[in-house]
Amino acid sequence: MSNHQPHDRAINVLQVRRLGIDTYFEPVVFMRSDCAICRSEGFESHSRILVSLRGHHVLATLNIVTSNLLGTHEIGLSEIAWKLLAAEADDVVTLSHPEPLESMRHVRAKVYGQRLDDAAMHAIIKDIAARKYTDIDLSAFITACAGDRLNIAETGALTRAMIAVGERLSWDRPLIVDKHSVGGLPGNRTTPIVVAIVAAAGLTMPKTSSRAITSPAGTADAMETLAPVALDVKAMRRVVEQVGGCIVWGGAVQLSPADDILIRVERPLDLDSEGQMIASILSKKAAAGATHVVIDMPVGPTAKIRKLETATSLETAMVKIGQTVGLNISVLVADGSQPVGRGIGPALEARDVLAVLRNDADAPQDLRNRAVALAGRIFEMAGSITPEAAIAKAQVLIDDGQAWRKFQAICEAQGGMRVPPQAAHTHVVAAPAAGPVISIDNRRLARVAKLAGAPQSPAAGLYLHSPVGTRVERGQPLFTLHAETPGELAYALAYLYGQPPVVAIANGQ
Amino acid sequence: MSNHQPHDRAINVLQVRRLGIDTYFEPVVFMRSDCAICRSEGFESHSRILVSLRGHHVLATLNIVTSNLLGTHEIGLSEIAWKLLAAEADDVVTLSHPEPLESMRHVRAKVYGQRLDDAAMHAIIKDIAARKYTDIDLSAFITACAGDRLNIAETGALTRAMIAVGERLSWDRPLIVDKHSVGGLPGNRTTPIVVAIVAAAGLTMPKTSSRAITSPAGTADAMETLAPVALDVKAMRRVVEQVGGCIVWGGAVQLSPADDILIRVERPLDLDSEGQMIASILSKKAAAGATHVVIDMPVGPTAKIRKLETATSLETAMVKIGQTVGLNISVLVADGSQPVGRGIGPALEARDVLAVLRNDADAPQDLRNRAVALAGRIFEMAGSITPEAAIAKAQVLIDDGQAWRKFQAICEAQGGMRVPPQAAHTHVVAAPAAGPVISIDNRRLARVAKLAGAPQSPAAGLYLHSPVGTRVERGQPLFTLHAETPGELAYALAYLYGQPPVVAIANGQ
Numbered sequence A, B: 001m002s003n004h005q006p007h008d009r010a011i012n013v014l015q016v017r018r019l020g021i022d023t024y025f026e027p028v029v030f031m032r033s034d035c036a037i038c039r040s041e042g043f044e045s046h047s048r049i050l051v052s053l054r055g056h057h058v059l060a061t062l063n064i065v066t067s068n069l070l071g072t073h074e075i076g077l078s079e080i081a082w083k084l085l086a087a088e089a090d091d092v093v094t095l096s097h098p099e100p101l102e103s104m105r106h107v108r109a110k111v112y113g114q115r116l117d118d119a120a121m122h123a124i125i126k127d128i129a130a131r132k133y134t135d136i137d138l139s140a141f142i143t144a145c146a147g148d149r150l151n152i153a154e155t156g157a158l159t160r161a162m163i164a165v166g167e168r169l170s171w172d173r174p175l176i177v178d179k180h181s182v183g184g185l186p187g188n189r190t191t192p193i194v195v196a197i198v199a200a201a202g203l204t205m206p207k208t209s210s211r212a213i214t215s216p217a218g219t220a221d222a223m224e225t226l227a228p229v230a231l232d233v234k235a236m237r238r239v240v241e242q243v244g245g246c247i248v249w250g251g252a253v254q255l256s257p258a259d260d261i262l263i264r265v266e267r268p269l270d271l272d273s274e275g276q277m278i279a280s281i282l283s284k285k286a287a288a289g290a291t292h293v294v295i296d297m298p299v300g301p302t303a304k305i306r307k308l309e310t311a312t313s314l315e316t317a318m319v320k321i322g323q324t325v326g327l328n329i330s331v332l333v334a335d336g337s338q339p340v341g342r343g344i345g346p347a348l349e350a351r352d353v354l355a356v357l358r359n360d361a362d363a364p365q366d367l368r369n370r371a372v373a374l375a376g377r378i379f380e381m382a383g384s385i386t387p388e389a390a391i392a393k394a395q396v397l398i399d400d401g402q403a404w405r406k407f408q409a410i411c412e413a414q415g416g417m418r419v420p421p422q423a424a425h426t427h428v429v430a431a432p433a434a435g436p437v438i439s440i441d442n443r444r445l446a447r448v449a450k451l452a453g454a455p456q457s458p459a460a461g462l463y464l465h466s467p468v469g470t471r472v473e474r475g476q477p478l479f480t481l482h483a484e485t486p487g488e489l490a491y492a493l494a495y496l497y498g499q500p501p502v503v504a505i506a507n508g509q
Helices: A002-011 A036-041 A079-085 A104-111 A118-129 A135-145 A152-165 A191-200 A219-224 A233-243 A257-269 A274-287 A308-324 A346-357 A365-382 A387-399 A402-413 A442-451 A486-496 B002-011 B036-041 B079-085 B104-111 B118-129 B135-145 B152-165 B191-200 B219-224 B233-243 B257-269 B274-287 B308-324 B346-357 B365-382 B387-399 B402-413 B442-451 B486-496
Strands: A013-018 A028-032 A048-053 A056-065 A074-077 A092-096 A177-181 A205-209 A245-249 A292-299 A328-335 A425-430 A435-440 A461-464 A477-483 A503-505 B013-018 B028-032 B048-053 B056-065 B074-077 B092-096 B177-181 B205-209 B245-249 B292-299 B328-335 B425-430 B435-440 B461-464 B477-483 B503-505
Touching: A013 A079, A028 A036, A028 A079, A036 B486, A048 A079, A056 A079, A074 A079, A104 A118, A104 A135, A118 A135, A118 A152, A118 A257, A135 A257, A135 A274, A135 B135, A135 B257, A152 A257, A152 A274, A152 A308, A177 A191, A177 A205, A177 A274, A177 A365, A191 A205, A191 A219, A191 A245, A191 A346, A191 A365, A191 A387, A191 A402, A205 A219, A205 A233, A219 A245, A219 A346, A233 A245, A233 A402, A245 A402, A257 A274, A257 B135, A274 A308, A292 A308, A292 A365, A308 A328, A328 A365, A346 A365, A346 A402, A346 A461, A365 A387, A387 A402, A425 A486, A442 A461, A442 A486, A477 A486, A486 B036, B013 B079, B028 B036, B028 B079, B048 B079, B056 B079, B074 B079, B104 B118, B104 B135, B118 B135, B118 B152, B118 B257, B135 B257, B135 B274, B152 B257, B152 B274, B152 B308, B177 B191, B177 B205, B177 B274, B177 B365, B191 B205, B191 B219, B191 B245, B191 B346, B191 B365, B191 B387, B191 B402, B205 B219, B205 B233, B219 B245, B219 B346, B233 B245, B233 B402, B245 B402, B257 B274, B274 B308, B292 B308, B292 B365, B308 B328, B328 B365, B346 B365, B346 B402, B346 B461, B365 B387, B387 B402, B425 B486, B442 B461, B442 B486, B477 B486
Parallel strands: A013 A074, A028 A056, A177 A292, A205 A245, A292 A328, B013 B074, B028 B056, B177 B292, B205 B245, B292 B328
Antiparallel strands: A013 A092, A028 A074, A048 A056, A048 A092, A425 A477, A435 A503, A461 A477, B013 B092, B028 B074, B048 B056, B048 B092, B425 B477, B435 B503, B461 B477
């Protein structure tokens, strides 16, 4: 291909047009079916095209336009294509056929049952990070590695390749601690509390968190109601050096670019892959510069890890691979059968966090206990201290207000502490009868919170007054819906009252 | 999900707008980021949305629009979404969250190493045919079945599932013959000749062929320069009942809808899958109502099948599975080391076909011989006749003009015979030195033909005057380039003369 490019370059130029179409991660370009280049190059809908502009190169998928949306001299760019090319109005881009994707032969080899070594994994991950893989290619790679198809050597190779293609932060301190939760429970917002506790004890914890994908709030969404979280690497470093910890949005830091791309295809496929999960977690922790990492691993029927044996085999692999990339790993297996905290939605979850840190009387104890256990494990890893003493140390740091003051300092350093927004419209859902609360349908509760506007409307969501096990009287509040507009409140209510109760109360008691 | 749809239906409506964007097979819809439904439903770029209109339902992928391309009350539809919904201007569609895709759990089971039975394959293929799988889902299914991961039982189940979801033609005759080529050689246009020969002998052959995907011409493209090929099932049936045979475009007939969808993802992945290839071929033949099928299987270093062992194992599986779906299969293994015929491009390949059928003095003998061998094998399958007698019978049918007359009758029945177009602009590429032609770079030759306009410009392409083995004098024509416009000719020439010679002549002989 390469030896005809000088010729192509001379002819294959079109003027850019920003169409304002968000095609998510995959760059898409739009060209008229009757434009000279489509005809001469034989480009068709879904052709892959190399688009070049001032040294930026983007591999894009073509959508053919048969209307007057574009002129024949124009090429429409999707938002991500526009951004990656750093395009400006009236720019002229050059188009050519892309080189064949050599690393796909390693993916094919893996499909046919061969093992991948460090060089093969590196070639694949490098191309993925450079956005050369289509969604179809990514899906094939993920499927070929799913289940238990990656052995420990391959999982290690994948982890090292992911670290190699990203930035790896280095800190001027010997001990950097971190924390990760495998497969979240609803409302499990321990992260801001844990960071506050361990940073209050003088440890360094540069924590990155994600936004919600399908849930009503991610840790980054909740934290954003308390302080800015979209910090770049430079700003994150300044915060951590100043106050010893941070809670920022990982998407802005982009520590593991290949993993960010893989996750977006893994999620809709819903394929469990032990190897990819380990590589994803460890590569992000290594990239953040961590040396000691505690892994929160809830095990339960609705959690990601359902069996203790799975947790044990994951722990063995993580510890072993962690050693090859300079990470000291400790896994905390916890009960994952119950949700944690009372709020669902960014601001409501943030209020749970504040209640714990401030020692409020109504602070959810389950959330506090879990955060204390994680911080305690970090103290154990960081120095010679018994488990009991480590837990006690974490408790004291909350009780005497040190964690709360540290948290405020972190928020200030991240750009200024905020008061979580309060929803303008609320509606109390009351118990239709007296009795004990015997179950809560977390999936439908999450849907109600999303219909009310979470996470786009940060104040929206719901707050549980009566967790499972509480006894309620008839008319007593079960939960309160929060919405920013009357329309969203009505929308969530219409859904809610068209359903069987999401909070179940035992009959006739 | 289903129990909230009555509510969603009342609220989630938007007015359609045809954007004229061709997104290939995957339906895409475009909505403003600030439209009420995106906000309330939490739809984001790449969300899957169920779009409904007058009983038509389409699962579409969402692209968010951040410009004024659309109003907030509008939804833009891609061409395929518009077509599948049978939308008209000012229609109002209803939007909702789709049901979870249950059959993906079988795909996951296959990824984790379980075998798929008839019920599981049927559930998967039914959802694929209903276009419920995204490209990512399709890629996972294809990858999970690639290589030798489908055993004969699973390949049979896949074949039966593909037949079950499509239409299966039935003919009022006991014997229906068909032919398929596995992995094409350039220029191998035997199909029109074979159909003409066997129909001339009184057999029935309802042949469907494909258009070019990456090559300068498919059989349907070449045939289209001789007669209309975009016939629907009803028209195809009329032709076959009238003249005993047809050569139509399979894309218009849509006999195996699931296969058409799978192929579009299989091709870019370039993953060999014996099971899927067998299911694809046999399901299409069964759907066409065939009872006896000859499989043309060229074996050679640049053909799809490279080793004789592979051909043998394919043959065994095809014969065995064919029996379970009422197909009598015979495989003709042939030399696949050389291209066949002289023309490259729709009209130029059609002229080769005409030359053979008319017994022209300069007809390419390799093409004739291959067509005769295939027709002979069909005669063997159809009745008690020795291989030698079968070959002789096929030769006589060409020699005495019966095949030619039958071919003309087929063309007339398909809508009227045409004279293949002649290119307005030609350029002869002459031998730079005397000597024997020792090799032809078929890949680059195909590229030259495509740059000259093939297959979109049916007259475009090139014609080889001196096949490998011929001796040429200096200045003697090697091949002639054909183009419909001077620009396309110039474009192909600029590429050609920027390259090493595509036709190599031995030095100093």
